[in-house]
Amino acid sequence: xxxxxxxxxEVLEAAAGLVRQHGPGALTMRKLAxxxxxxxxxxYWHVGGREAxxxxxxxxxVAGLGEIRPAGRTPEQRVVSVxxxxxxxxxxxxxxxxxxxxxxxxxxxxxxxxxxxxxxxxAAGLRxxxxxxxxxxxxxxxxxxxxxxxxxxxxxVQRPGEEELWSAEAAGDDPALARALARPVDTExxxxxxxxxxxGALLAPRGK
Amino acid sequence: xxxxxxxxxEVLEAAAGLVRQHGPGALTMRKLAxxxxxxxxxxYWHVGGREAxxxxxxxxxVAGLGEIRPAGRTPEQRVVSVxxxxxxxxxxxxxxxxxxxxxxxxxxxxxxxxxxxxxxxxAAGLRxxxxxxxxxxxxxxxxxxxxxxxxxxxxxVQRPGEEELWSAEAAGDDPALARALARPVDTExxxxxxxxxxxGALLAPRGK
DNA sequence: ACCTGAACACCGTTCAAGT
DNA sequence: ACCTGAACACCGTTCAAGT
Numbered sequence: 001x002x003x004x005x006x007x008x009x010e011v012l013e014a015a016a017g018l019v020r021q022h023g024p025g026a027l028t029m030r031k032l033a034x035x036x037x038x039x040x041x042x043x044y045w046h047v048g049g050r051e052a053x054x055x056x057x058x059x060x061x062v063a064g065l066g067e068i069r070p071a072g073r074t075p076e077q078r079v080v081s082v083x084x085x086x087x088x089x090x091x092x093x094x095x096x097x098x099x100x101x102x103x104x105x106x107x108x109x110x111x112x113x114x115x116x117x118x119x120x121x122x123a124a125g126l127r128x129x130x131x132x133x134x135x136x137x138x139x140x141x142x143x144x145x146x147x148x149x150x151x152x153x154x155x156x157v158q159r160p161g162e163e164e165l166w167s168a169e170a171a172g173d174d175p176a177l178a179r180a181l182a183r184p185v186d187t188e189x190x191x192x193x194x195x196x197x198x199x200g201a202l203l204a205p206r207g208k
Numbered sequence: 209x210x211x212x213x214x215x216x217x218e219v220l221e222a223a224a225g226l227v228r229q230h231g232p233g234a235l236t237m238r239k240l241a242x243x244x245x246x247x248x249x250x251x252y253w254h255v256g257g258r259e260a261x262x263x264x265x266x267x268x269x270v271a272g273l274g275e276i277r278p279a280g281r282t283p284e285q286r287v288v289s290v291x292x293x294x295x296x297x298x299x300x301x302x303x304x305x306x307x308x309x310x311x312x313x314x315x316x317x318x319x320x321x322x323x324x325x326x327x328x329x330x331a332a333g334l335r336x337x338x339x340x341x342x343x344x345x346x347x348x349x350x351x352x353x354x355x356x357x358x359x360x361x362x363x364x365v366q367r368p369g370e371e372e373l374w375s376a377e378a379a380g381d382d383p384a385l386a387r388a389l390a391r392p393v394d395t396e397x398x399x400x401x402x403x404x405x406x407x408g409a410l411l412a413p414r415g416k
Numbered sequence: 417a418c419c420t421g422a423a424c425a426c427c428g429t430t431c432a433a434g435t
Numbered sequence: 436a437c438c439t440g441a442a443c444a445c446c447g448t449t450c451a452a453g454t
Contacts (some may be wrong), residue, residue, distance in 0.1 A: 005418075029447060039420050040447085046418090050447065104362040114389075118380060128384030136393055137402045144352020151355075154312040172326060176336030181322075185344055194345045194406060201405030213437075237428060247439050248428085254437090258428065 006038055008046045008056075015057055019095045024102070027054075054099060061096040062108050065089050068116050075124035076199055079117060083142045083195045086113045090146045094153075101147065110139050124203045134202045141198055149187050214246055216254045216264075223265055227303050232310070235262075266313055269304040273297050276321050283332035284407050287325060291350045291403045294321045298354045302361075309355065318347050332411045342410045349406055357395050 014035050018027050029050055033040040047053050068085045070078035090097050090109065100106055117138055121131035166178040222243050226235050237258055241248040255261050276293045278286035298305050298317065308314055325346055329339035374386040 028445090030445085041421080041449085042419055044448075101359060104359055106356065106359050118382075118385065121385075122380050122382065127382055129388040131382065131385045132388030133398070133401065135389065136398055137405070140353055140356050140398060141349070141402060144354075144356045145348055146352075147355040147359075148314065148348050148352045151309060151312055151314050172330050174326075174330065174335055174339065177326065177329075177339045180337040180340030181343070190341070190344055190348060193341065193410075194349060197345070197406050197409030198402060201409050202401075236426090238426085249430085249440080250438055252429075 006036065006042055006046060011036065011043055011046050011053070012056055012060060015053055016060065016096075019057065019099065023095050024099050029053075054103060057096070058100050058103055058105055061093060061100060062105070065093075065109060065112065068113050070116050070120060075120045076196075076203055078123075079120050079138065079199045079203075080192065080195055082113055082116045082120070083138060083199075084192070086110065086142050087146055087191060090143075091149070094150060097146070097150065106143055106147070107139070110143060113142075114139060126203070137198060137202060138195070141195060145187075145191050145194065149191075152185070152187070214244065214250055214254060219244065219251055219254050219261070220264055220268060223261055224268065224304075227265065227307065231303050232307050237261075262307060262311060265304070266308050266311055269301060269308060270313070270316050273317060273320065276324050278324050278328060283328045284404075284411055286331075287328050287346060287407050287411075288400065288403055290321055290324045290328070291346060291407075292400070294318065294350050295354055295399060298351075299357070302358060305354070305358065314351055314355070315347070318351060321350075322347060334411070345406060345410060346403070349403060353395075353399050353402065357399075360393070360395070 011032070015027055015032055018032060018035065027050075029040050029043055032053075033043060036043075043053070047056055066089070068082055068089075071081040072078040086109075097106075097109075100109060114135055117135045118131065121127075121134050126134055166181040219240070223235055223240055226240060226243065235258075237248050237251055240261075241251060244251075251261070255264055274297070276290055276297075279289040280286040305314075305317075308317060322343055325343045326339065329335075329342050334342055374389040
């Protein structure tokens with residue numbers, strides 16, 4: 001249906017649309033061409049093959065993620081706020097995050113947050129290698145958590161389910177634990193708890 | 209080249225071999241059939257389509273991971289040892305871990321470790337919902353870290369590289385930090401540091 | 417400079433037919 | 436019960452040819 005000249009931007013926009021709606025698997029050169037009303041080969045002229053297309057898409061996504069503004073009084077609170085903001089951003093683009101991850105560029109998405117974390121590390125009195133270690137620990141923690149979360153959502157039913165596995169007897173005579181492990185995870189809460197624990201330990205004045 | 213009767217086990221073995229050597233992308237029904245010296249359609253009779261084949265492969269991997277034996281004196285040391293053992297197991301099967309992850313079953317792999325963690329939580333005096341929260345926090349931490357690590361290894365070169373990004377001026381006048389962030393990550397060290405921080409905070413007698 | 421169709425070398429899956 | 440080849444409906448990519 002594309003009347004005039006086909007542009008690179010137009011191709012990327014349509015590709016992003018396909019991914020957003022039906023996931024990365026739905027992005028085939030032929031479907032994309034049909035969507036645009038052009039021949040498949042036109043796409044090759046504008047953006048190159050499928051790999052180049054995904055590359056460009058990933059680039060676009062990462063660039064469009066926007067800044068992260070820390071909130072809170074103490075460095076600890078501000079770091080937690082950065083972590084939450086990043087998690088939110090990543091969860092808002094589930095399919096594209098998957099694409100970015102498949103292509104091994106997950107960490108690129110963390111760069112704005114990384115800069116914010118450096119400032120907070122300095123504010124907390126950490127410098128040099130210790131500050132760097134702190135930044136990376138938080139980075140791994142947040143990105144890792146989001147990946148696990150996405151994973152869980154994609155496979156909501158596990159066999160055997162945790163309910164069957166955690167009968168009271170298997171739980172070392174702790175029925176409350178069995179019940180808790182049978183319930184779905186409150187990922188938001190778990191995330192904040194874990195980040196707080198990590199940040200608290202690493203920002204402590206005398207932490208090894 | 210398979211003389212006599214083709215068996216389900218034989219198919220799975222060959223499939224696992226293909227994945228181990230050349231990654232999941234190399235596992236096509238046609239290549240597998242060629243490897244086995246049979247018609248493509250024979251595979252369908254024995255294990256079903258590609259999805260079923262991957263399913264069976266994942267099942268095999270998870271089942272073959274083996275037990276996890278905690279080591280150390282304090283619960284904290286023992287939990288860290290469980291985390292390290294699990295990380296090692298996952299890193300020994302990089303391609304299959306990728307497969308398991310793509311199919312959303314990453315957490316299945318964590319079940320033996322989960323049982324070990326429950327025992328340690330009890331030993332540390334945690335019970336019920338708090339013990340469950342502890343187990344899950346460690347689980348998310350370890351699995352997440354391994355996923356991020358795999359991600360990093362797959363894309364060793366990032367553009368722009370961290371070296372260019374972290375010039376001294378960008379690092380808030382902290383050249384040591386800039387240098388540290390430009391160096392490759394010591395993931396083993398980072399992993400242990402993060403797990404220790406998390407475990408220490410969550411196992412503390414009066415942790416909120 | 418931009419777009420096209422035809423062709424090539426792959427896929428996974430189905431199915432009727434063989435033994 | 437087990438195995439087969441042919442056929443179908445897809446892929447990504449190349450390339451010579453058009454305007």
